[in-house]
Amino acid sequence: MSRSIGSLEEVILLMVIVLEDNAYAVTISEEYSRQFSKSITIPAIHTVLRRLEEKGLIKSRVGGSTNLRGGRSKRFYYITKVGYETAKELNEQRAMLWNMAPKLSFN
């Protein structure tokens, strides 16, 4: 894989996949705190999303708005083909490595 990708980038990339049609910063932050039970700030997510978009792993589209957003529209993010393959490849590599790992017990 020619593109390097950081671990937070990887997590958020996966979340974009998982959240399907409803992936934007707020839902990602909710999902993040649900999965890892720690919080993340919105600007941090924005930064990562922008980076992923620059790398061509995700793409975005302006969507609807709600009253809570003060009439501001959302920007939804979708996975691209390259992005999906990158995520898949990363996970397969991990899984392969993990299968090679000896079963240890630390009792």
Add this chain to the structure above:
Amino acid sequence: MENQHPSFKPPKWADRFLRWYCDSALINEIQGDLHEVFYIRSEKIGRFRAQWLFIWEVVRSFKPSNFKQNNRFKNLNYFNMFRNNYITSVRSLMKHKFYSFIKIIGLAIALASVILISSFVYNELSFDQFHEKSDQIYRFSELFSNEQGVVEEKSASVPFPFGPTFQNDYPEVKTIRLYQTFQKVPLLTYQDGQKSFYEEKLFFTDSLFFDIFSFELAQGNPETALDNPRSLVLTERMAKKYFGDESAMGKTILFENSLPLVVTGIAKNPPINSHFKFDFLSTLMNIDEVFQATGNRFGDKGWYWNPCHTYVLIPKGMTQEQLQQYTDEFIPRHFSERMAPFVEIPLQKLTDIHLTSSLYQEIEPNRDYKSIYIALAIAAFIIIIAVINFMNLSAARSSQRAKEVAVRKVMGSNVRQLFDQFLTESLLTCIISLIVAVALAGVFVKPFEQITNAPINYEILFSPVFMASILGFTLFIGLLSGVYPAFIVSAFKPVDALKIGNIKLTGNRSSLLWKSLIVFQFAISVILIVGAIIVNQQHLFLLNKDMGFDKEQVVMLPIRGTGIKAQSDEFKQELLRNSDIVSASAMSDILGNDVPLRPFLFEGQQKGQNVPGLFADFDFIKTFGLKLKQGRDFDEALETDKETFIINESAAQAWDSAAWEGKAIGWSRKMRPVIGVIEDFHFADLKQDIRPLVITYSPGWHAYMAIRIRPENIFQSMQSIEGVWNQFEPGRPFTPFFLDERLNNIYEGEQKISQMVGYFSVISILLAALGLLGLTNYSTLLRVKEIGVRKVLGASVPSILRLLSKDYAILVIIANLIAWPAAWYFAREWLANFTFKIDLNFWVFVFAGLATLAMSILTICFQALKTVRLNPSQSLRSE
């Protein structure tokens, strides 16, 4: 999630800030997301924390990638320009090390002075404000006047029964008393540790002490620490002194070797800005035992003796006027009929005591606003001089940099960018100066503490408010002194600058400005120098003025509370066996410091008068070398002379001109004849006029043994006095002092002011000279060619020097002419405080003028000589 808008919103200002910087392509996403998450959070973790997080996220989003694409952040390369300005500033500072050094060191010295002086002033102004209820606490003071309505005594303390009776009459107020056994410094002993010290700062007080004052206890309960008789609270410092690392709680300390006091609390050391700093607190509940231990016979019932500093806490909402009304009603109700009409009880606000009160019996010497004003004026003067230096040097330098500026302008730089560049440079210089200043201030803390006679309050020095204001002040100076040169520079016409190379400061409009700045600078220096000389002269005058008695070689030995008081004749005989001891006299007060007013009845007058009354034995006149004017001295052979008076001239005159003979003065229910009149002498300090004085014999009042020794073998004499002391009082520490030293201490205030003005006037003239050095360096540089041509044509070195220094010399002379009247006015105002003072001498002014003139000419010549001695072939070589 419901789709409706909740009533509360994110902080408006943060939202507006976000809208201001955020690019329009991103605002939808960022603002929308932040708002949405804000409402989600405010339901989960509460509104308050959600708001904080919102603000935090707005700040986190404040980064270049989110900025508006069309504003100056991006287009004008603002951050890059800032970096560029910073780099060019550093380069320019490094390139011209001489100028940079002068600028930085000058400003650093001034800033260090400002840091130290303002922390001192801040501390002085903050006295007693640490008490939670400081604005509800007042102190009672007591004024006695005589029948003519003239105030005869102003005391900071009131009688024993005053406080409790007052609280009894007006239950809504709370009072507490502080009593020090001031006639006698108490001896405290910790027997197990075999430690024994005289302790001046032991206060006996009421149990409400910690309710009224906000001193903190490190151990023990403030509510109950002073609730039982014989309890003792001591400070951490004292706990260490007596008990070392042992725990002090519950231990016993002996008061005067007889009264055991049990430690019930350990207080944190009182803050520096408290008008009294206790080491020990005990309770007034067992005051009888205390009196017994100190041999005090007055008791705590009388309304005449007034040793108690009494404070009152009033409820919120009550005014000082109401309280004053209470005390006015209170006086006739409780003071005796004979006293009441002559007593007043004024109130002093707790926080005003330190800077406004100077009464008899203050717990600690206070300061007055005058010394604060003097300190502030000095700080202002110094910083003005430094800022002027800074401005003049920057302006001079900037005109040298005309070419650089011109090129920048030609390349399209606008006025704003030039401003930015020069401001960056001056702010950078200021910041460096501040760092140097902090280091300098650190080095000079100790000397400064000595000059002001006040410890630096580190709590204030390191408080965020103080540090922030110093930083703000520095940046303000940076802006101020950067704007002026920036202004000059931006006014250059590039064509001129490129053609001539240097733009001369002289000859254009701004020359008037910088000339007047130099004049102003030197005027300030002259004022400070004159001030320093006059304060110093007055101080020396006070020290050396003939007091009318011999104060040198007199050893004073406190004997109050000792057995020597009763055996003073035997003690003296023993002393006089050493031939180096000339004479000795037991007496009641420190001669030349003050003699308190005491009630005497002069024959022929209806009522008693309060007159300074001294009690001394028969050798008094001999010991102090006083001159008898009329009548005779006390005669040792006549036992009856123990009941006679000697009075001074003023007393004789005030009484009945020359007809003193055969008359008597009443003291302790007896009329005693007057046998002699002595010449007037300064029995009180020189701030007071000479008043009537009466002297008689009354051994119960003796407090000191005054011992005159020969100037030779002082050390042996002291040893022999100590030997005799140990024969009579083996268990007690020997604590003699020299009379003249003690008297010199009276004028410590004057000495401190004199030192302060002195040191800082030196600093000011140094700073002014430093500035001049920089300026002449610049102006001679401009005239290198002119000087070369003059030399070729045959001008001598002195004549060129004269030419170069003439301009500046004229400025310094003008400065003197302006400064003299101002200095004369200040000096006269200050001297008006003294009864005995020096005359203002014209030559002081002339001296200050000549000193500044010589200093400036020397500076100029030192600088100019380098250029003048340059071989013309070198200076004229290149064009």
